[in-house]
Amino acid sequence: MNKFEGTEKYIASHDLKVAINAAITLEKPLLIKGEPGTGKTLLAHEIAKSLDKPLFNWHVKSTTTAQQGLYEYDAVSRLRDSQLGNDKVDDIANYIKKGKLWQAFEADERVILLIDEIDKADIEFPNDLLLELDKMQFFCYETGEEIVAKHRPIIIITSNNEKELPDAFLRRCFFHYISFPDRETLKKIVEVHFPNLEQDLVESAMDLFYAIRNQRNIKKKPSTSEIIDWIKLLMVGKINANELDEVMQGKKDIPFLGALLKNEQDKAILR
CATH class of the missing domain: 3.40.50.300 (P-loop containing nucleotide triphosphate hydrolases)
Structure with a gap:
């Protein structure tokens, strides 16, 4: 076999x-x-x-x-x-x-x-x-x-x-x-689902995603399937890399946060 x-x-x-x-x-x-x-x-x-x-x-x-x-x-x-x-x-x-x-x-x-x-x-x-x-x-x-x-x-x-x-x-x-995939492996997984996605958007999305996952008090950390759903929504909502960078700088709220976090306690931590 x-x-x-x-x-x-x-x-x-x-x-x-x-x-x-x-x-x-x-x-x-x-x-x-x-x-x-x-x-x-x-x-x-x-x-x-x-x-x-x-x-x-x-x-x-x-x-x-x-x-x-x-x-x-x-x-x-x-x-x-x-x-x-x-x-x-x-x-x-x-x-x-x-x-x-x-x-x-x-x-x-x-x-x-x-x-x-x-x-x-x-x-x-x-x-x-x-x-x-x-x-x-x-x-x-x-x-x-x-x-x-x-x-x-x-x-x-x-x-x-x-x-x-x-x-x-x-x-x-x-x-x-x-184990949860490292950044390079996760990037390959994202590319399998979205082969034509702009690299700037991929990098900014992953920066924000890992920043959320690394929050110490998060009870339910977002997973691989959730980043796939989230990126799909970013594409539908025409969210670009610059907007995600502004989120990282604290200038904007996280778009479509409900795709990543699934309970009110975790959402409250990021507000």
């Missing part, structure tokens, strides 16, 4: 590329942490594009259970159909809804499986997946089937660090923390 080297739309650091390819080589899930907005979810999509593999996206919520990733049995629909005399009730498989793990396991080629924001679920959620992620198989009790992966999927797991993950789960993963 080809190695991941980044894509035209995703600027990956050397360390991140090493982590991705190491996880693929070791056949271990890659656990990605980092600030919200640093491209953790997008990474899985770009890996799929780069390696030309299908992507199965399992987005985890607070109510998500590990069982839903395997399958769900719709007993209510089967009962209703039996009352209506529907012939399909004779085959219980008609009432099995395959989860993302099942779909990834039965795929005819190696796929990318994204388990997105795993820390949103109950604390037992990661432990409930240990056997399936280790053995790449599980049992469907309703149909009596043993579901075994045809090809071990490349598993990308993201976390925003809202909860500590169990040690037993962490031992089975290859871990990487996406």
Whole structure:
């Protein structure tokens, strides 16, 4: 299999590329942490594009259970159909809804499986997946089937660090923390999204952006995705580099500040 080297739309650091390819080589899930907005979810999509593999996206919520990733049995629909005399009730498989793990396991080629924001679920959620992620198989009790992966999927797991993950789960993963990009890397990311942007505007925007990020009392620092949104608004609003320089000098208010800061306490610090 080809190695991941980044894509035209995703600027990956050397360390991140090493982590991705190491996880693929070791056949271990890659656990990605980092600030919200640093491209953790997008990474899985770009890996799929780069390696030309299908992507199965399992987005985890607070109510998500590990069982839903395997399958769900719709007993209510089967009962209703039996009352209506529907012939399909004779085959219980008609009432099995395959989860993302099942779909990834039965795929005819190696796929990318994204388990997105795993820390949103109950604390037992990661432990409930240990056997399936280790053995790449599980049992469907309703149909009596043993579901075994045809090809071990490349598993990308993201976390925003809202909860500590169990040690037993962490031992089975290859871990990487996406650090906030340095100025040169961030500039490359901006250029990917806005290739024809005037360099004076890019430099002035980044000066102001980093000045905001470096405020010591900011609770929610603006991220990569937020500078992209902000620059888009600067372009729409026809804000030029000179105007941003005047902001840095304290002569004007920060334009479109709501794209960068997301709570009233942080906004008050900059007023």
